[in-house]
Amino acid sequence: MQEFDSVSENAPLDPRRREFFRASAMFGGAALISGLSVAPGAHAAGSDKPEKTEVKIGFIPLTDCASVVMAAEMGFDKKYGIKIIPTKEASWASVRDKLVNGELDAAHVLYGLVYGVQMGIGGPKKDMNVLMTLNNNGQAITLANKLKDLGVTDGAGLKKLLTSKPGEYTFAQTFPTGTHAMWLYYWLGAHDINPLKDVKTITVPPPQMVANMRVGNMDGFCVGEPWNNRAIMDKIGFTAATTQDIWTDHPEKVLGTTADWVAKNPNTARAMTAAIIEAGRWIDASLANRRKTAETIAQKAYVNTDMEVILERMLGRYSNGLGKTWDDKNHMKFFNDGAVNFPYLSDGMWFMTQHKRWGLLKDEPDYLATAKKVNRIDIYKEAATAAGVALPKSEMRTSKLIDGVIWDGKDPKKYAGAFKVKA
Numbered sequence: 001m002q003e004f005d006s007v008s009e010n011a012p013l014d015p016r017r018r019e020f021f022r023a024s025a026m027f028g029g030a031a032l033i034s035g036l037s038v039a040p041g042a043h044a045a046g047s048d049k050p051e052k053t054e055v056k057i058g059f060i061p062l063t064d065c066a067s068v069v070m071a072a073e074m075g076f077d078k079k080y081g082i083k084i085i086p087t088k089e090a091s092w093a094s095v096r097d098k099l100v101n102g103e104l105d106a107a108h109v110l111y112g113l114v115y116g117v118q119m120g121i122g123g124p125k126k127d128m129n130v131l132m133t134l135n136n137n138g139q140a141i142t143l144a145n146k147l148k149d150l151g152v153t154d155g156a157g158l159k160k161l162l163t164s165k166p167g168e169y170t171f172a173q174t175f176p177t178g179t180h181a182m183w184l185y186y187w188l189g190a191h192d193i194n195p196l197k198d199v200k201t202i203t204v205p206p207p208q209m210v211a212n213m214r215v216g217n218m219d220g221f222c223v224g225e226p227w228n229n230r231a232i233m234d235k236i237g238f239t240a241a242t243t244q245d246i247w248t249d250h251p252e253k254v255l256g257t258t259a260d261w262v263a264k265n266p267n268t269a270r271a272m273t274a275a276i277i278e279a280g281r282w283i284d285a286s287l288a289n290r291r292k293t294a295e296t297i298a299q300k301a302y303v304n305t306d307m308e309v310i311l312e313r314m315l316g317r318y319s320n321g322l323g324k325t326w327d328d329k330n331h332m333k334f335f336n337d338g339a340v341n342f343p344y345l346s347d348g349m350w351f352m353t354q355h356k357r358w359g360l361l362k363d364e365p366d367y368l369a370t371a372k373k374v375n376r377i378d379i380y381k382e383a384a385t386a387a388g389v390a391l392p393k394s395e396m397r398t399s400k401l402i403d404g405v406i407w408d409g410k411d412p413k414k415y416a417g418a419f420k421v422k423a
Contacts, residue, residue, distance in 0.1 A: 050081050050268040057255075057272070058089045058098055058107035061207050061303040062224040063310050064135040064253045065108045066293050067334050071279035073296055079278070080271035080386070088301065091205040092175040093123070099258060100126050105265075106257040106272060108134060112351040114256040116177030118374055119352070121360045127259035130348065130375045131273045132341045132383070134253040134280070138313065138332025139180060139243035140228035141187055143220040144213055145236060153322055154240055155191035158220075162198055171195070172204040172212065172221040179252055182354045183243045184222035189421035190246075190403040196358065196423055207304075213237055224252070225332065226309045231321075233309055238321030244330040246402045249339070251347040262376060269376070273383035277341050280334035281389070290314050338389040343375040346396040346409030353407075353416035359423030367412040 059065035071077050072084040087104060089095045092113055098104040100117065114130055116122020143152060152158050162169065173181035185195040195201055204212055209223045214236050231237035243250060255276060262269045283293050294311035297303050303310060316331035333340050348371035355361045377395060384391055398408040407415065
């Protein structure tokens with residue numbers, strides 16, 4: 001559990017930010033704090049007015065696009081002087097390309113995709129920024145029912161099958177450097193299965209996962225909700241593990257953009273981040289708000305599926321397709337008193353350790369320096385202050401993953417090289 005500092009509502013206001021915070025306060029009282037660092041040239045003509053008033057934010061049809069969508073639907077964007085235009089995309093490769101070429105201002109995007117582009121291993125190399133984390137938890141690994149018929153219900157069973165009946169078993173993830181690839185690889189590795197040697201892995205866009213499993217193109221996949229629950233409801237697969245089983249409160253999607261865009265639009269970046277923080281807080285505030293969110297994002301313009309398929313796991317009501325049901329307190333979170341949204345340096349570093357583990361990065365990167373460059377903690381702090389959200393006491397956090405290994409960001413090189421199962 002992270003410790004958080006409260007934000008004073010009575011601290012003196014830096015006059016350079018008065019316009020921005022006055023606009024915020026008009027809509028419910030933004031908390032104010034003095035002493036925030038401001039990048040040189042960040043204030044056009046001494047003003048905090050957003051440089052762009054309309055921002056196109058790409059998203060993929062997944063439950064965790066919710067805070068971006070609800071920031072627009074509920075008017076949190078207007079509070080900060082901008083209009084968010086959610087733009088539905090077909091694949092993560094499309095999101096990447098449109099970010100890089102400037103067709104999108106920002107995106108709901110895989111944490112590992114941003115770092116892949118930054119390091120030049122996930123397409124064209126370009127300096128990228130993470131403004132905030134959008135959600136924790138809420139993804140899963142789904143196995144096809146044909147594996148259940150072979151006695152597989154979990155990772156240990158899968159390892160036994162691969163040993164006793166060698167053959168080509170295919171598993172899908174959504175982008176080679178992305179979160180789903182890393183959760184899938186980590187889960188397989190924790191069960192002594194090498195994802196690069198013992199199985200075949202392919203890339204499939206999230207909305208196409210269920211259809212591909214239905215026609216037998218894969219034995220398993222890792223993807224975000226609601227597509228794991230959809231596979232169960234369509235009776236074609238079952239949940240072998242949730243990603244919160246792999247890493248409780250793991251980072252997942254982020255608000256990502258290019259470093260060039262932030263340099264040109266620092267005030268817009270801050271306003272956009274503050275609006276989405278507020279949307280996440282609203283979603284997490286009540287079950288009624290989560291229901292309204294599920295109803296909204298289920299629409300054709302967004303996720304385009306049955307509302308109940310989204311709502312069940314948004315509320316933490318899980319069934320695995322094998323007869324087990326449970327209430328998961330570690331379900332998808334969008335705010336959690338601000339703990340979700342802080343762009344921890346250790347989170348960004350973790351993805352690079354896994355990229356190194358699986359041979360995607362050939363050379364050892366400067367983990368901490370890269371994370372400090374990509375994760376714009378300065379902008380997040382200003383946005384959180386505007387939204388009246390507490391900040392953690394540290395820019396790093398500590399977690400224990402499914403294999404019992406502790407990750408704290410202190411020695412990333414040693415961590416990346418210590419895994420038994422690796423490239």
